Amino acid sequence: MLLLPAAALAAGEAAPFSIPATLVKWTPLIARGFALNIIISFLAMAIGTVLGTFLGLCQISLLPPVRGSSWFVTQFFRNAPWLVLLFYCMLLLPFQIRIGGTVIPLPDWIKATFGLALPVMANMSELVRGAIQSIPYGQWESAEALAFTRRQTLWMIILPQCVKRMLPPWMNLYAILAVATPLCSVVGVSEAMTLTGDALAAIGRHEMLVPMYLYLLSWFFIYCYPIARATTALERRFAVAG
Amino acid sequence: MTWTADQPLVSLRDVHKSFGAVPVLKGISFDVMKGGVVCIIGPSGSGKSTLLRCINALVPIDRGSIRVEGQEVHDPKLDKLALRRKVGMVFQQYNLFPHRTALQNVMMAPIHVLKQDKAAVEARARALIQKVRLAGKEDAYPGELSGGQQQRVAIARSLAMNPDVMLFDEVTAALDPETVKEVLVTIRELAAEGMTCMLVTHEMGFAREIADHIYFTDRGVIVEHGPPKEFFSNARDPRTRQFLSQIL
Numbered sequence: 001m002l003l004l005p006a007a008a009l010a011a012g013e014a015a016p017f018s019i020p021a022t023l024v025k026w027t028p029l030i031a032r033g034f035a036l037n038i039i040i041s042f043l044a045m046a047i048g049t050v051l052g053t054f055l056g057l058c059q060i061s062l063l064p065p066v067r068g069s070s071w072f073v074t075q076f077f078r079n080a081p082w083l084v085l086l087f088y089c090m091l092l093l094p095f096q097i098r099i100g101g102t103v104i105p106l107p108d109w110i111k112a113t114f115g116l117a118l119p120v121m122a123n124m125s126e127l128v129r130g131a132i133q134s135i136p137y138g139q140w141e142s143a144e145a146l147a148f149t150r151r152q153t154l155w156m157i158i159l160p161q162c163v164k165r166m167l168p169p170w171m172n173l174y175a176i177l178a179v180a181t182p183l184c185s186v187v188g189v190s191e192a193m194t195l196t197g198d199a200l201a202a203i204g205r206h207e208m209l210v211p212m213y214l215y216l217l218s219w220f221f222i223y224c225y226p227i228a229r230a231t232t233a234l235e236r237r238f239a240v241a242g
Numbered sequence: 243m244t245w246t247a248d249q250p251l252v253s254l255r256d257v258h259k260s261f262g263a264v265p266v267l268k269g270i271s272f273d274v275m276k277g278g279v280v281c282i283i284g285p286s287g288s289g290k291s292t293l294l295r296c297i298n299a300l301v302p303i304d305r306g307s308i309r310v311e312g313q314e315v316h317d318p319k320l321d322k323l324a325l326r327r328k329v330g331m332v333f334q335q336y337n338l339f340p341h342r343t344a345l346q347n348v349m350m351a352p353i354h355v356l357k358q359d360k361a362a363v364e365a366r367a368r369a370l371i372q373k374v375r376l377a378g379k380e381d382a383y384p385g386e387l388s389g390g391q392q393q394r395v396a397i398a399r400s401l402a403m404n405p406d407v408m409l410f411d412e413v414t415a416a417l418d419p420e421t422v423k424e425v426l427v428t429i430r431e432l433a434a435e436g437m438t439c440m441l442v443t444h445e446m447g448f449a450r451e452i453a454d455h456i457y458f459t460d461r462g463v464i465v466e467h468g469p470p471k472e473f474f475s476n477a478r479d480p481r482t483r484q485f486l487s488q489i490l
């Protein structure tokens with residue numbers, strides 16, 4: 001056993017196998033995959049935020065059918081496993097869509113983005129509903145007494161106050177989404193997790209398993225930890241400001 | 243029927259209101275003439291605040307009639323915007339918009355509701371802030387102002403709509419004693435200028451000084467009413483006497 005590396009050396013092969021050097025060698029590939037994780041997280045967050053805000057506003061609608069159905073959609077997607085939603089989107093969405101004469105391809109990573117956007121949407125919907133309901137009723141009442149319409153009250157008076165309250169939990173939601181993006185590897189998207197697996201297969205050395213995945217973990221940690229810190233700092237600041 | 247200034251500006255007839263099974267107003271009737279200053283006093287939970295909220299249609303009534311300048315408030319086809327332009331309201335908890343400065347609080351409704359010209363609104367808003375003795379605080383946020391200052395901004399905000407009648411709902415009840423006076427001074431000036439005012443208040447000294455007419459309500463009915471001098475010195479009803487003896 002101990003003789004093996006020595007034998008390899010003696011045989012005049014390339015430099016001896018070193019874990020750090022191997023990590024460095026594969027870093028560009030992992031970085032490329034990680035960039036896709038970030039892109040997916042940004043897009044899923046953007047889509048989920050827009051749809052979730054709309055859904056959250058529907059949840060406080062004065063029309064019972066709108067309120068009821070948006071409540072149901074919110075609860076349905078909030079209590080669904082992310083991975084199952086991901087599979088559903090992969091299987092149900094077509095690989096391309098045709099609008100008029102143009103064909104828009106839907107690559108796997110776009111489908112996965114939609115899959116992740118769904119639970120973000122549902123969580124966002126609850127954030128919006130909760131924030132609106134946390135605004136004191138006196139704000140609605142005084143706006144109404146000043147002849148603001150319900151819509152004006154919502155957009156000019158209630159929602160601007162909600163933004164501050166929603167920011168920390170919204171950032172928290174993003175951090176959870178970012179660490180959930182490797183789920184996409186299960187459905188075959190070439191993101192960091194998939195590429196790490198590919199690299200390991202190419203290296204073919206089992207002693208690289210632990211360092212390689214630890215390396216990948218550290219990428220996510222370095223990306224997400226500052227977000228968590230900023231969230232805590234914001235929460236503390238808002239708590240003081242009242 | 244068009245309303246003329248010799249008719250009551252606000253007129254209530256047999257107003258009933260229940261919250262669920264709990265009756266809050268049980269047949270309230272009275273009139274307020276233009277330029278009149280009316281104080282409504284009474285124990286907590288006697289429906290005073292609800293009464294004010296019915297007048298600008300924040301709370302719908304079950305039965306009876308409320309007219310503001312001849313316009314029936316208790317009407318499904320009511321133009322609420324038109325009503326609320328005429329009726330200003332100031333609340334116990336000020337309810338300023340915390341994300342806007344004092345000046346912006348005053349300017350918002352005229353700009354967005356009345357669609358008035360921004361420059362003209364700003365000039366008027368600055369004048370109103372001066373009028374409530376808050377010159378220099380235009381750019382302060384509500385959180386940076388004392389309770390009394392916030393309440394005066396709230397009064398200015400309401401006045402910016404050029405209302406014909408002002409409703410004050412226990413506007414000094416949440417204030418520190420030393421800031422109560424500055425708010426009362428502002429209201430006194432308004433009344434002196436001829437603004438029609440309806441106040442729900444626990445400030446008996448102020449009510450006696452400012453009001454033309456006092457209404458004492460208890461358990462949803464008007465127990466007794468009259469000009470302040472008469473009301474405070476010659477209360478006839480035992481309930482009124484008991485209330486006054488506790489509070490004075």
